[in-house]
Amino acid sequence: MTRKTSIQDIFKINSVSSPKVGADQRITTLITHLDEEKNDYITNLYRLQDGAMQQLTYQPERLSNIRHSNDDQWMLFIAKADDKPQVFLLNTAGGERVQLTKEKEGVNSADFSNDGKKVYYHVSNEKGNGEGEEKSKDEKDKKPEPVVIDRMKYKADSLGLLKEKYQAVKAIDLETREDEILFEGEENFTLHEMIGGDVYVYSTDDSEDPDFNFNQTLYIKNGDQQPKEVPTAEGGVVKVEASPDGEHLLIVEMGREFENATHATLHVYNIDTGDKKHITEGLDKPVGDYVAADTQQAIEPNPAQWISDTRFVFLVSDNGSVNLYEGSVQGETRPLLEDRHHIFGMDATEDFAVLAISSHASPGELYRFDFDSKKLEQLTHVNRTYVEETELVDPEDITFNSEDGTEVHGWFMKPAGFEDGGSYPMITNIHGGPHAFYGNTFFHEMQVLAAKGYGVLFVNPRGSHSYSQSFVDAVRGDYGGGDYSDIMAGVEYITGKYDWIDQDNLGVTGGSYGGFMTNWIVGHTNRFKAAVTQRSICNWVSFRGVSDIGYYFTDWQIQAEFGDIDKMWHHSPIKYVDAIDTPLLILHSERDFRCPIEQGEQLYIALKYQKKETQFVRFPEADHNLSRTGKPNLRIERLTHLTDWFGKYLD
Incomplete structure (x- = not known):
């Protein structure tokens, strides 16, 4: 006998999200539930192991930014320590987590270097507050201070009034624990990709008129050479990823032809020749996921991803669904998985994709989609009991x-x-x-x-x-x-x-x-x-x-x-x-x-x-x-x- 949906069901629904596939093809994912007693969200890390779900973290916290090292020895994630988000390492063989960073303003995002010897991460440094300046930890005698504002972008929803900060890029050596600053200044840097050991692909929002600047400029920097600009439309750079052979960049960009109504588009850039190909020009649909929903948590957008030196997969918001497409460096595109569904998470290998999929009668589960057979196999059942017991x-x-x-x-x-x-x-x-x-x-x-x-x-x-x-x-x-x-x-x-x-x-x-x-x-x-x-x-x-x-x-x-x-x-x-x-x-x-x-x-x-x-x-x-x-x-x-x-x- 099923029961009808109730308002209190938010405590019964689990959100499975942000799948990642390691080099050994083992899959990790985040599962979030709402804790009624703590009145908060709890996100933990799980691994799919021999058809079962193995829980890897247990603390009542919210995790994000799961990454696997290329040698599969380590995973990293971001969680709070002393109320600031920091990078933690977890050995794939098991054991306790290790806190890697102790940044006073916290860490925004992080990833392993290709050789697994370093972790690159983003921090936001307050203007005028350099690396060597420590703030007083004793807040009990602190008196109220005025906030001086001289910018138009001085506040943000969910954050409130903003201190003037700029995103910098740092690297930390996993053996010595020594860190270094790669990019910093009075502009926001984003490191998108590393090719080999000394080629950086990054963007910056440097502008003479920051109040009316909504543009990021993309660059490639080879060692100590001057950076080379990669042509993109005026607007934002959503994602950049280098092909496995390091010859092409897959670029998702959001132009400004129609301001914030502009479709996100997908491009392939040949690093050697400088040629850029617009892959989704003929689709007339946006790349990525723009669905309005109210139960999915801890989502990490992944609009496009390489699966070989010449092929990639990407998501398209398409007539009320979010579907999976395939493309190639030659400019070919074709749908791989179309259905009455919402793909809200993706990771992929050369042979298969792991997808987080929801539908009107399913809050969401993980699935494995095989590229050759086109078979879709359900991997998780975190909401099975809820769906079976509820009249949806x-x-x-x-x-x-x-x-x-x-x-x-x-x-x-x-x-x-x-x-x-x-x-x-x-x-x-x-x-x-x-x-x-x-x-x-x-x-x-x-x-x-x-x-x-x-x-x-x-x-x-x-x-x-x-x-x-x-x-x-x-x-x-x-x-x-x-x-x-x-x-x-x-x-x-x-x-x-x-x-x-x-x-x-x-x-x-x-x-x-x-x-x-x-x-x-x-x-x-x-x-x-x-x-x-x-x-x-x-x-x-x-x-x-x-x-x-x-x-x-x-x-x-x-x-x-x-x-x-x-x-x-x-x-x-x-x-x-x-x-x-x-x-x-x-x-x-x-x-x-x-x-x-x-x-x-x-x-x-x-x-x-x-x-x-x-x-x-x-x-x-x-x-x-x-x-x-x-x-x-x-x-x-x-x-x-x-x-x-x-x-x-x-x-």
């Missing part, structure tokens, strides 16, 4: 046309325990981004709503990834236009298809961009009987100056410059507050620096001023990612408030 709803795929004829894709869940002849309310759930997408993946929040007796509609309006570049770009400068039409067309399509949906009991919710759209919807239609807006935007004029990304995001997305108050106000949901008659619950995190809580405050006061039906719930110690990585008890509270509001207003 697998939604139907839907496709419909928006008002202007644009084709829109999405999904519709029937209520759990659905019976013919009944009448059921429906909730429309809108994703954030806007350049993320709902996909063929497990989504706990959707399952909870279905278990509460609601039909659940979730679609990918224009602006969503996994479709064409023109579709992703179409939302920019048109917030509340075509995207609004897409969502409302979905509501009309599905309510017209199923007469058991109670037309008088419809709800709408969403977070971030989805919160903006929820605010916009209730200000432009009374179609919904109740609404819940989460971590939302209501006023683009103030958002520009208070969000950690506001000063450029508003330029890029609303396409309104600083003085264009009329356009920013036109796209601001608070402008239409007079028309809001739908009871609206406002959920917002106190430490949200992405969509700051003043956005929720403005909307709440405007609604209360006009004596509208509303309520404001503020979550302490939570940032913009509350629904995904927030404190477990607050995640429970968020879903409880959300479902209670709909339970109150939807019959």
Whole structure:
């Protein structure tokens, strides 16, 4: 007998992620669970051994950045020591972990050198605080100090106010434990790859105008020679990896042709000739994983990887799925594994790939995909008991046309325990981004709503990834236009298809961009009987100056410059507050620096001023990612408030 999904199920779901294959082809992975008593996330390292799972670490902590040395003698990972992330070594034969680094500001990422004799790692050094300067450890007498700010990038969601730091690259000798600085300065260095013993492939964001610099420049440096620039589009360098023979670079880059709506693309660069080939030019889909989900933890993105001197595999966000493709240095591409699924982790050898895969009815497991036989073999069963014991709803795929004829894709869940002849309310759930997408993946929040007796509609309006570049770009400068039409067309399509949906009991919710759209919807239609807006935007004029990304995001997305108050106000949901008659619950995190809580405050006061039906719930110690990585008890509270509001207003 199965049970329905509950809000408390976040404590029953395990997240298996970040698979790695060692030189001996043994596989390691991270498994994360939420500890209700500790009110925290616990991530431990496991190894697949003779068909069984062998746990390698046991401490109540969060691990990341698993790497295997090429000789398979060591593994390294990053974990906290004295409240700072440091590099630890673990012998593959067994034994206790060994702390390798003691960096006062902690370590960002790390990897072994090709010969296994060194570890390269990234640290962030505070400006003006050199290697030899130690801070006082005695904080008891410390007095409050002012923070002097002279940069626009001075804060970040989940981090708060930022000290002026720059990422440097260091190396430590595993035998002598002596460390050295390879790259440092008032710019952020990233070491992507080492070829042989003295060829460095790295990038830097050096700029004369750092406030408006969103570009990384890629270089190859051979020994003491001057670095040679590798041509890339203006924008970010997502990943760079050298082929096993050291002749080519596999480059994933995110250009700026459409600002942050631009597809990530894959390229092969010939180190000797300088020729660069655009591999994914004909796909018109982004390289990598952009799915919106709420249960996967400790994910390490790996969009592309070499499997031989001339072949590589890569992930593509493709029509609501994330699929596995193969490519070659000649420019050929072909799909290897396409399905109604979400590949959210990958590592590969010449013969097979290890994939972390989720679907609507599976929170995620590891699989082995054989390149020759095309056989997909399940390796882990960390969520088997949960899936077998729980009634999980697998939604139907839907496709419909928006008002202007644009084709829109999405999904519709029937209520759990659905019976013919009944009448059921429906909730429309809108994703954030806007350049993320709902996909063929497990989504706990959707399952909870279905278990509460609601039909659940979730679609990918224009602006969503996994479709064409023109579709992703179409939302920019048109917030509340075509995207609004897409969502409302979905509501009309599905309510017209199923007469058991109670037309008088419809709800709408969403977070971030989805919160903006929820605010916009209730200000432009009374179609919904109740609404819940989460971590939302209501006023683009103030958002520009208070969000950690506001000063450029508003330029890029609303396409309104600083003085264009009329356009920013036109796209601001608070402008239409007079028309809001739908009871609206406002959920917002106190430490949200992405969509700051003043956005929720403005909307709440405007609604209360006009004596509208509303309520404001503020979550302490939570940032913009509350629904995904927030404190477990607050995640429970968020879903409880959300479902209670709909339970109150939807019959």
